[in-house]
Amino acid sequence: MDAEASPSRSISSHLRGALKACRGVLAHLPRLALDIALPTLCVSCREPVDGEGVCAACWARLSFIERPYCPRLGIPFVYDPGPDMLSMEAIASPPAYQRARAAVRYDDVARTLVHALKYQDRTDLAPAMGRWMARAGGELLAGADMLVPVPLHWRRAWRRRYNQSGALAHIIARQSGIKVRGEVLRRVRHTEQQIGLSRAQRAANVQGAFQVSPDRQAEIQGRRIVLVDDVLTSGATLDACARALLRAKAAQVDVLVFARVVESR
Numbered sequence: 001m002d003a004e005a006s007p008s009r010s011i012s013s014h015l016r017g018a019l020k021a022c023r024g025v026l027a028h029l030p031r032l033a034l035d036i037a038l039p040t041l042c043v044s045c046r047e048p049v050d051g052e053g054v055c056a057a058c059w060a061r062l063s064f065i066e067r068p069y070c071p072r073l074g075i076p077f078v079y080d081p082g083p084d085m086l087s088m089e090a091i092a093s094p095p096a097y098q099r100a101r102a103a104v105r106y107d108d109v110a111r112t113l114v115h116a117l118k119y120q121d122r123t124d125l126a127p128a129m130g131r132w133m134a135r136a137g138g139e140l141l142a143g144a145d146m147l148v149p150v151p152l153h154w155r156r157a158w159r160r161r162y163n164q165s166g167a168l169a170h171i172i173a174r175q176s177g178i179k180v181r182g183e184v185l186r187r188v189r190h191t192e193q194q195i196g197l198s199r200a201q202r203a204a205n206v207q208g209a210f211q212v213s214p215d216r217q218a219e220i221q222g223r224r225i226v227l228v229d230d231v232l233t234s235g236a237t238l239d240a241c242a243r244a245l246l247r248a249k250a251a252q253v254d255v256l257v258f259a260r261v262v263e264s265r
Contacts, residue, residue, distance in 0.1 A: 130171025
């Protein structure tokens, strides 16, 4: 009886496998048709690209930040000044957060990537950007308890429909295994865009704008937190976020961004 049933089970198994393969092909047909009709273009130079939005030439123009850099702020050094040597910015005006790391310098290609993700609904760029960030922030992520994306005010979130910092944080979470806690920090005051403001104006603009949700403070106490954002310019927004988390008794706050402004010397 078993010998007679065996060929039947084998045929059934093969049929199930064939049907599964057909379903997989059919599921990818719309994407394939879209790629043929509308090929992916490099977000920077608009040349056709087979990948995640950046062609090889523009990828080569990205200025990835590597050592040597300031151990506190992650600002790259022109030459290696020796271990534990801080940058002038870290000495003159240390932020509330402990350490900052960035994947790339905020140059032309990086600016195009950030603006496309933030303002043009190019969420397809988040996976590559988030993976580069996870690589750059390995030492921060190694001891972290949670990832907290810089929140948007509800008005801005409604207009944009998504938070680019949250999108990046979720990619980093997949790479690192650290959970995202996007609900612990809120932007309680609507602020003006930071673009065009001086350093002092930026700090005043975000003062008191962030707050840890009262029902989430127990989750913060004693935890090591990595704040996630797209760009670090003056650091005012991230500093305000870090202060709010530290007031809620976080043990330490570090910062991980995709790009940071590096002033020329």
